[in-house]
Amino acid sequence: MSYLKDTSAEWYNISNIQTIDSPALVVYKERVAQNIKLATGMVKDISLLRPHIKTHKMREVAQMQMQAGITKFKCATIAEAEMLALAAAPDVLLAYQPVGPKIDRFINLIKAYPNTHFSCLTDNTTAAQAIAEKANAHNIVIDVYIDLNTGMNRTGIPALKAMPLIDELQLLKGIRLVGLHAYDGHIRDIDPAARKKNSDEGFAPVAALKKQVQEKYGQLLNIVTSGTPTFPTHNTREHVECSPGTFVFNDWGYKHGIPDEPFEYAALIITRIISIVDKNTVCTDLGHKSVAAENPLPRVHFLNAPDVTPVGQSEEHLVLKVADSSLFTPGDVLYGVPVHICPTVALYDKAYVVENNAVTTEWQVVARNRFINF
Numbered sequence: 139m140s141y142l143k144d145t146s147a148e149w150y151n152i153s154n155i156q157t158i159d160s161p162a163l164v165v166y167k168e169r170v171a172q173n174i175k176l177a178t179g180m181v182k183d184i185s186l187l188r189p190h191i192k193t194h195k196m197r198e199v200a201q202m203q204m205q206a207g208i209t210k211f212k213c214a215t216i217a218e219a220e221m222l223a224l225a226a227a228p229d230v231l232l233a234y235q236p237v238g239p240k241i242d243r244f245i246n247l248i249k250a251y252p253n254t255h256f257s258c259l260t261d262n263t264t265a266a267q268a269i270a271e272k273a274n275a276h277n278i279v280i281d282v283y284i285d286l287n288t289g290m291n292r293t294g295i296p297a298l299k300a301m302p303l304i305d306e307l308q309l310l311k312g313i314r315l316v317g318l319h320a321y322d323g324h325i326r327d328i329d330p331a332a333r334k335k336n337s338d339e340g341f342a343p344v345a346a347l348k349k350q351v352q353e354k355y356g357q358l359l360n361i362v363t364s365g366t367p368t369f370p371t372h373n374t375r376e377h378v379e380c381s382p383g384t385f386v387f388n389d390w391g392y393k394h395g396i397p398d399e400p401f402e403y404a405a406l407i408i409t410r411i412i413s414i415v416d417k418n419t420v421c422t423d424l425g426h427k428s429v430a431a432e433n434p435l436p437r438v439h440f441l442n443a444p445d446v447t448p449v450g451q452s453e454e455h456l457v458l459k460v461a462d463s464s465l466f467t468p469g470d471v472l473y474g475v476p477v478h479i480c481p482t483v484a485l486y487d488k489a490y491v492v493e494n495n496a497v498t499t500e501w502q503v504v505a506r507n508r509f510i511n512f
Contacts, residue, residue, distance in 0.1 A: 144471070149166075152497060155408070163243035163493075164407075167493050173387070177382065181380065186380060189212065189383060191218055192195065192510060196505075199386060199501070200227060201225050203386075204227065210229040212230075213233070214231045216236075217507055217510050226254070231283065232258040236265075237268065243512050249276070259293075268283070273313070280312065286366070288340040290322065292442070297343035297346065311320075322340065323367070328396070333484055358377075365383060365384070366382040366383060375495065384479060385401045387404045387474050389393070389480075405426065408473055410472070415463070418462070418463060419463060422455070429482050435449065435451065438476050438496075439474065485506075486503050487502065489501045489503060
């Protein structure tokens with residue numbers, strides 16, 4: 139007899155769980171569809187929704203988003219961009235500044251998939267010139283967005299210092315400035331009012347830069363901003379595209395850190411008890427290689443064993459403290475919610491797809507790879 143909570147009536151229960159080896163990534167298709175529906179209902183115009191696909195990296199999920207009316211996407215890697223092109227996505231922003239060989243890969247991608255419109259970021263003259271020169275050599279023009287630093291402090295140029303770069307871009311052949319990119323993933327206040335205040339303050343210089351460019355060049359730049367936390371703030375702005383990503387699967391971090399948002403868990407990790415260590419300790423097969431390990435323990439929370447405490451993890455093992463290990467049995471299944479779903483998905487070649495509480499098919503996590511064809 140197991141200590142575990144009876145899962146038979148729970149939404150996450152998988153009736154044919156014994157057909158799935160562990161650890162495994164499972165995706166609940168109906169919940170994915172519901173999260174997509176919620177996101178599309180939160181924007182005034184669906185053309186202003188440009189979801190980031192870094193979370194799911196799956197062609198089938200992108201197709202579900204397109205079936206819901208979404209035509210614009212954001213991604214971070216060439217492989218993600220190519221996966222979107224293979225899914226016939228009309229508009230793809232590579233939210234990354236290509237340098238070195240990545241420029242050649244990006245140009246090859248543009249030429250190979252003419253039915254998808256590609257664009258990318260830049261935040262300095264050196265990189266912009268390199269992109270422009272190679273694009274010009276191939277007789278193409280690449281649309282670019284200025285990457286603005288609104289507080290993430292990893293890439294981008296402050297909006298107040300961006301005008302000289304914009305002036306320089308106007309003179310380059312091979313690229314065309316079309317917009318501003320202002321990701322504010324650092325804004326994660328649990329209080330919605332504080333989150334909105336910080337979001338508004340970060341966005342103000344971006345809006346001012348857009349106005350300055352319009353006055354000087356008569357050009358109305360597009361703006362792409364927001365992650366999942368600031369989505370409810372930016373989705374009220376006029377002519378601003380929002381690019382949430384995590385919403386499609388959601389995770390423990392956002393569910394508990396951004397509790398005002400309506401998105402539900404749509405992807406879990408399953409693991410099994412493999413050993414009873416002592417009267418208060420058990421071990422599972424969920425190691426570093428199976429769940430994102432950038433956060434401190436706990437990196438996963440178990441829906442059907444909420445009282446267990448992760449105390450140690452190695453490559454293939456997760457050790458748990460329990461009240462009474464005699465109530466556990468080797469082979470018991472735990473359904474886990476990762477603290478961070480995005481890098482967790484990237485650890486798996488495939489996801490098992492659950493419909494009506496049973497695994498019905500598998501989806502390849504295509505874009506976990508750095509290369510597909512280009």
